[in-house]
Amino acid sequence: MSATHPILRLESVSKHFGGLRVVEDLNLAVRRGVRTALIGPNGAGKTTVFNLITGVFPVDAGRILLDGVDITATSSHLRIGHGIARSFQNIRLMPHLSTLENVMVGQHCRNRGVRGVLQPVNLVPRNRWREAARAALVDAGLIEYERSTVGNLPYGVQKRIELVRALMAQPRLLLLDEPAAGLNPAETEALQAQLEKICIGGLTVLVVEHDMHFVGALCEDVIVLDFGRKIAEGSPEDIRRNPLVQEIYLGAPVAQPMERHSACSA
Amino acid sequence: MLGSIYAMVAVALTLSIGVLRFLNFSIPGLFMIGGMTAWASLRGGLPWWLAIGAALLAGAFASLVVERFTWRWMRGAQEFVPLVSSMAFLLLFEHLAVICWGSELRTLPPLFANADWRIAGLVISVPQLVGLVASIALIWALTLGLARTRLGRGLRTIAEDSDTALLLGVEINHIVPVVFLISGLFAALAGVIFALNYRQVQPFMGEMVGLKGISAMIVGGMGSVWGSIAGGLIIGVVEVMSIGYFGADFVDIAVYGLLLLILCVRPTGLFAAAFAGQRA
Amino acid sequence: MSGYLEGVLVLLAVNVVFAYGGFLPLAAGQLNLGLAGFAAIGAYSSAYLSNVFKLPPLIAIAFAGIVAGAVALIVAAPVLRTRGIYLALATFALGQIVQAIILNLEVVGGAAGYPVAAFIRLPAIAATATVVVALVWLLFATRFGIAVTAVHDDETVADLMGIDVRAFQVAAFALGSAIAGVGGGLYAHHFSFIEAQYFNISLSITIVLYVLLGGTQTVFGPLLGAAVFTLLPEVLRASANWRYVAFAAALIVLMALRPEGLVTGAQLRRLLGLARAQPRHAEVAAALPKEPSG
Numbered sequence: 001m002s003a004t005h006p007i008l009r010l011e012s013v014s015k016h017f018g019g020l021r022v023v024e025d026l027n028l029a030v031r032r033g034v035r036t037a038l039i040g041p042n043g044a045g046k047t048t049v050f051n052l053i054t055g056v057f058p059v060d061a062g063r064i065l066l067d068g069v070d071i072t073a074t075s076s077h078l079r080i081g082h083g084i085a086r087s088f089q090n091i092r093l094m095p096h097l098s099t100l101e102n103v104m105v106g107q108h109c110r111n112r113g114v115r116g117v118l119q120p121v122n123l124v125p126r127n128r129w130r131e132a133a134r135a136a137l138v139d140a141g142l143i144e145y146e147r148s149t150v151g152n153l154p155y156g157v158q159k160r161i162e163l164v165r166a167l168m169a170q171p172r173l174l175l176l177d178e179p180a181a182g183l184n185p186a187e188t189e190a191l192q193a194q195l196e197k198i199c200i201g202g203l204t205v206l207v208v209e210h211d212m213h214f215v216g217a218l219c220e221d222v223i224v225l226d227f228g229r230k231i232a233e234g235s236p237e238d239i240r241r242n243p244l245v246q247e248i249y250l251g252a253p254v255a256q257p258m259e260r261h262s263a264c265s266a
Numbered sequence: 267m268l269g270s271i272y273a274m275v276a277v278a279l280t281l282s283i284g285v286l287r288f289l290n291f292s293i294p295g296l297f298m299i300g301g302m303t304a305w306a307s308l309r310g311g312l313p314w315w316l317a318i319g320a321a322l323l324a325g326a327f328a329s330l331v332v333e334r335f336t337w338r339w340m341r342g343a344q345e346f347v348p349l350v351s352s353m354a355f356l357l358l359f360e361h362l363a364v365i366c367w368g369s370e371l372r373t374l375p376p377l378f379a380n381a382d383w384r385i386a387g388l389v390i391s392v393p394q395l396v397g398l399v400a401s402i403a404l405i406w407a408l409t410l411g412l413a414r415t416r417l418g419r420g421l422r423t424i425a426e427d428s429d430t431a432l433l434l435g436v437e438i439n440h441i442v443p444v445v446f447l448i449s450g451l452f453a454a455l456a457g458v459i460f461a462l463n464y465r466q467v468q469p470f471m472g473e474m475v476g477l478k479g480i481s482a483m484i485v486g487g488m489g490s491v492w493g494s495i496a497g498g499l500i501i502g503v504v505e506v507m508s509i510g511y512f513g514a515d516f517v518d519i520a521v522y523g524l525l526l527l528i529l530c531v532r533p534t535g536l537f538a539a540a541f542a543g544q545r546a
Numbered sequence: 547m548s549g550y551l552e553g554v555l556v557l558l559a560v561n562v563v564f565a566y567g568g569f570l571p572l573a574a575g576q577l578n579l580g581l582a583g584f585a586a587i588g589a590y591s592s593a594y595l596s597n598v599f600k601l602p603p604l605i606a607i608a609f610a611g612i613v614a615g616a617v618a619l620i621v622a623a624p625v626l627r628t629r630g631i632y633l634a635l636a637t638f639a640l641g642q643i644v645q646a647i648i649l650n651l652e653v654v655g656g657a658a659g660y661p662v663a664a665f666i667r668l669p670a671i672a673a674t675a676t677v678v679v680a681l682v683w684l685l686f687a688t689r690f691g692i693a694v695t696a697v698h699d700d701e702t703v704a705d706l707m708g709i710d711v712r713a714f715q716v717a718a719f720a721l722g723s724a725i726a727g728v729g730g731g732l733y734a735h736h737f738s739f740i741e742a743q744y745f746n747i748s749l750s751i752t753i754v755l756y757v758l759l760g761g762t763q764t765v766f767g768p769l770l771g772a773a774v775f776t777l778l779p780e781v782l783r784a785s786a787n788w789r790y791v792a793f794a795a796a797l798i799v800l801m802a803l804r805p806e807g808l809v810t811g812a813q814l815r816r817l818l819g820l821a822r823a824q825p826r827h828a829e830v831a832a833a834l835p836k837e838p839s840g
Contacts, residue, residue: 044653080708094699096763109708111689149812173710189738289631335798347805348575350758351798354749358794361787518646526639530624533632
């Protein structure tokens with residue numbers, strides 16, 4: 001497979017909720033080793049696309065291919081084993097587990113079967129999985145929170161723990177749902193540095209983000225969704241100049257309800 | 267007859283589930299409080315109408331105590347917490363009753379000297395008839411009230427979404443006690459009707475009826491008042507039929523088997539919920 | 547050792563075993579109100595095995611656990627389709643059905659009860675209870691414990707993290723039922739006589755209350771819950787009914803003040819000195835209103 005062969009491809013994917021067409025005949029490709037942004041106004045279907053890729057919902061029509069393998073019918077808990085890990089728009093850490101244990105949840109897909117499940121991670125002090133999780137926390141600069149209850153930690157720290165958890169699955173494709181939302185500028189910068197560091201290894205990242213500065217600084221490809229359809233794609237520069245995108249984001253020429261756009265400037 | 271008692275207990279349960287999404291396990295205890303208080307006041311020499319009043323008052327008061335310690339304190343806590351507390355209240359009520367009145371089976375005096383009407387060969391017991399009519403009338407009044415009154419609208423708003431209700435200015439802390447009050451009254455009244463009909467009460471009388479009431483509520487559909495009544499009647503019919511076909515020993519197997527089957531196949535119950543019921 | 551003390555300790559050991567039977571499903575987020583049914587299956591099957599096949603009591607009790615676990619595996623498919631309050635009610639119905647079936651099984655005495663010939667004393671019971679507790683603790687020190695807690699906390703995310711949610715739910719349900727079966731077997735072989743009426747909904751509720759009281763987050767919770775509520779009334783030497791009243795009242799107050807049970811995970815980490823001094827941000831977080839969990 002060549003380096004330009006897309007790692008993820010969605011072919012004519014559609015998803016309806018009741019009568020609402022959230023994703024409509026969507027075709028998109030994510031290039032291997034490239035950081036791609038998925039942007040669009042609120043309600044454009046970005047998170048739904050993530051949920052379809054990870055199998056939270058089945059698609060109504062179309063196919064999802066990971067590295068050429070059709071995973072459309074693969075059940076959701078097996079997809080992470082194919083190399084797709086994700087973070088969540090609202091932090092979804094396990095409140096009753098410590099930081100370290102939350103990170104170890106990310107290793108689960110590499111510990112399937114009875115022997116994997118019975119790994120004595122909290123029994124043997126130098127268990128290799130436990131050590132690996134600790135090392136990841138050290139790398140991320142989060143080791144001081146190792147035994148803390150996650151619910152009490154600041155928002156930015158929780159976001160970074162979620163990122164470490166996703167990385168523990170050793171994914172080929174990392175899906176990040178609004179990683180910078182709710183972070184202050186310093187935290188955003190730290191996150192950006194962390195992401196650039198992990199991408200050196202050739203990890204492919206698909207990120208939903210509203211912060212266009214963040215997207216411009218991090219991503220090489222941008223895909224724009226509106227009403228569940230792809231309306232543009234290209235480099236951040238192209239997208240910024242694209243009149244259709246300007247229309248959607250600035251709203252001036254076409255009469256669109258303003259509230260759909262207000263969040264995009266945030 | 268037993269069917270209508272199950273139905274009343276089921277209505278008490280379903281109000282709490284339908285509006286608050288809270289399975290109130292203390293309701294069998296309130297049923298018992300109704301029955302036992304009626305007996306105790308009759309023994310104490312009160313006239314029958316005062317005894318019934320005292321029983322209803324006791325049931326309502328106990329229900330408000332339960333509200334105070336389960337739902338109000340623990341709103342937003344873990345899902346099982348109010349349920350567990352209401353179970354604890356059932357234990358509390360039962361054993362307090364044992365301490366007060368002993369655990370023996372107590373017999374009530376017959377209220378009316380000759381309480382049977384004989385019409386064309388049919389023997390109709392007056393207390394049974396009164397009980398049946400009263401329970402149907404009350405349930406009918408309740409559904410009317412839910413549909414027509416301001417309070418009913420408030421309740422239905424809470425059933426939809428308690429946060430939205432709060433935003434809309436529905437005073438949850440005023441309305442929720444009303445739910446407990448009504449369900450407490452229904453449970454206690456069911457206990458009184460039971461006591462007057464079967465003329466026997468004891469501290470654990472609520473368990474059997476309460477468990478059947480829960481079954482009736484599920485069979486009919488949680489949160490639906492008329493569903494509960496249909497469920498109560500279905501459970502009553504299933505009991506009578508299984509006695510007829512298989513013998514008395516198989517009653518519980520038939521009833522709980524039906525319950526399990528419905529829960530697994532159609533957990534929302536046989537009849538769609540009239541309000542709420544979005545928990546499915 | 548006086549007969550009284552032995553009686554109390556036997557009760558403690560049996561209650562501890564029951565409590566762990568309730569803990570496993572609760573740790574995975576299931577309220578099993580049919581535990582008494584599985585305890586009954588264990589009690590009757592072990593009694594039958596030792597009465598009819600003359601198996602040594604402890605072996606019969608081990609088989610009791612297997613039988614109860616196997617029954618749980620069979621019924622898990624339909625029962626675990628339901629969730630939350632519906633699951634609690636389905637297991638409740640299941641317990642009632644088991645009780646009603648045993649009442650009609652003449653081969654084990656039906657409503658008249660079933661005498662058990664073999665007898666075991668405190669040492670054997672305490673040893674069995676210790677083994678059960680140790681096994682659960684060991685199990686929860688493995689990835690199993692993390693996965694089950696993850697399923698309890700957030701099924702969707704657990705699933706996306708590659709955890710087979712369904713398999714862990716079934717495993718927790720079946721293992722818990724097996725442990726309840728062992729508890730039933732111990733009970734049968736010490737008290738020498740069992741009747742179906744004992745294994746009623748009150749027993750299921752009491753077991754669940756032990757666990758919720760002690761806390762479902764750590765493996766220490768059930769031990770503490772069962773111990774407190776077996777020993778405290780003995781210390782107070784209250785009459786049976788006052789015991790129940792005190793138990794219920796204490797439970798209501800505890801649920802109001804500490805809805806997560808007596809011991810929580812965070813507290814335990816602090817207690818054992820494992821947590822470092824709380825990170826500096828924690829003060830800020832503590833000042834904010836606490837989000838309700840679950």
